[in-house]
Amino acid sequence: MVYDVAVVGSGFSAIAETVNLLRLLPPSASIAVVGDDPGFGRGTAYRTELHVHRLNVPAARMSIFADQPDDFVVWLRDQKRGVPPDGFASRDDFGRYLRDRLALLLRNRDTRPTLHFIKAKATACDQCTVGRVAFQLDNGTNLEAANVVLCLGVGNAELPVDPAGVKGILRERIVSNPWRLGWLSHVEPSQTVCILGSGLTMVDQVLALRAHGHRGRIHVLSRRGLASHPHLTRKVVPVVPELPSSREISMILAALRRQVRTGADWRGVMDGLRPLTQGLWQELSHAQKSRFLRHALAWWNIHRHRLAPDVFKRLEALLGDGTVTVRKGFLQTIEEDERQLAFAFRPRGGVGGIRMRADWIINCTGMERAGIAHSPLLRQMLEDGLISADKLGLGICVSRNAQVLDRDGSTQPGLFAVGALTAGQFWEITAVPDIRVQARNVAVAISEYLPGVADI
Structure with missing residues (x-):
């Protein structure tokens, strides 16, 4: 047939x-x-x-x-x-x-x-x-x-580094795909978790851990250390964005920032931009698209892909009491350290490396x-x-x-x-x-x- x-x-x-x-x-x-x-x-x-x-x-x-x-x-x-x-x-x-x-x-x-x-x-x-x-x-x-x-x-994106030297039960504690939720049932309440990536998937996994009874520390590591902003509890009216005639990405972003500085609600501007985004993207040159992905994508994501207000409140409380900490840096190695996983990262803008330990490492770095x-x-x-x-x-x-x-x-x-x-x-x-x-x-x-x- x-x-x-x-x-x-x-x-x-x-x-x-x-x-x-x-x-x-x-x-x-x-x-x-x-x-x-x-x-x-x-x-x-x-x-x-x-x-x-x-x-x-x-x-x-x-x-x-x-x-x-x-x-x-x-x-x-x-x-x-x-x-x-x-x-x-x-x-x-x-x-x-x-x-x-x-x-x-x-x-x-x-x-x-x-x-x-x-x-x-x-x-x-x-x-x-x-x-x-x-x-x-x-x-x-x-x-x-x-x-x-x-x-x-x-x-899913691959891990930023290859943990080839980690074997046995510790290798099973490096979760490449967090949406295969079977791993959650194996996390003990007091164990330390390191999450790679600070986007929406990170928030989902933090809330899933808490729902499964986890009460230990959660370290979040990402290149920029940025987390999504919340939606407001009130309805936001879209604002028509004031776009320049130029299709230089720096000039477009500067115009949007200027509109917000002069009184426009940034959420309204983002919502007003949404119906125009596909057409605007198609007008950009390859070089301008590449610049956007290199330099502006992380900020676009946290403003464009916002959290439900009650979800943000839960995350904010965990950040406030120190249960969840967010660091910006670049993962360098993942190794065995007795009964835990040791990971080293270089702080963004810094030199040298910082070494930390966790019982679990969860890959939430996004899409391949x-x-x-x-x-x-x-x-x-x-x-x-x-x-x-x-x-x-x-x-x-x-x-x-x-x-x-x-x-x-x-x-x-x-x-x-x-x-x-x-x-x-x-x-x-x-x-x-x-x-x-x-x-x-x-x-x-x-x-x-x-x-x-x-x-x-």
Whole structure:
């Protein structure tokens, strides 16, 4: 069987694409969803069952449907969750919402396309021509589709240093992927934990440790030592940013800072900038994008990706009483030291090194830079020239309508990508409000190739 569309992946991007295809394609169409994650659609972020893990976007902006922005708020109300539109729901609730909305669409068998879930990983692409993309799956079968949407996300960044000399039980206490939550149950209440990275993942893991009864010290080490700012408890009105005509990144940032210094709420300016971000990013030269990533990214992240107010209060209390300490510096080594892990780091702006000890080291340094290494399929497609890597290390190259570009920069007919893999083109493409629009646009583009599609 040759499917009309194959969605490759099982995280949020995959479910966003799937629900849009179910809504837009005719009953005669066929869809295959290929992924090996039993919690389809919940991905890493929304499979957690800890209530302390909150969304960092208000509920009113978290609908999976771009044309029904209040849908998640309606679901929360129907479930009697007590979260207002400007409140911050738990990630577990959002995962349940995604499951329920997919189930609702699947019930309409007579009016929706055929949908098959294939529990497997796509490991290689055998053919990529007009009207036919063929994949090998790790269950020994093959899959063919006229259109394919890659929703593979990006992997976790590797540890900054290689702990090759650490063996045995101490090696097991170096957690490369903190979202494999089994490690939490092995942490003793009084043990010392070192977390590498100070972003949102660090906050999640600190709260998870406390929820599991941990009461020991937590050292946080990152290059800049910056943690995310909070959302306000009151609603913030977006402010139209006063952007200069120049597309020099230093002049853009200077203009935004000047606007804030003269009285504009910086949160309002950031929120006002959001609808413009993708277009602004696409206007920047490669050199200007590179400058932004080198010098401004850390500050962008802590202002743009803010914490729910109650989450920030919990973190602030732990910082205030010294349970959590944040240091800025560069990790140099991880070694064994009797029954503990010893790590050395060089303070930012300093000389020499500082040596400390911990019982656990947790890698929360974020996403892998290239965005491809985690996937055997993407590595093979890159080697064969079917895709090309973004020059800034932000996933793969795609056109402005999310069509995949090959080694020569040509679009691959019928081959699309959605989500974090496309950050090189769209930059602001990791949050639900952006992905849902992209997923719908791709579904519309695919629908135009298929016969029998009703007017949308």
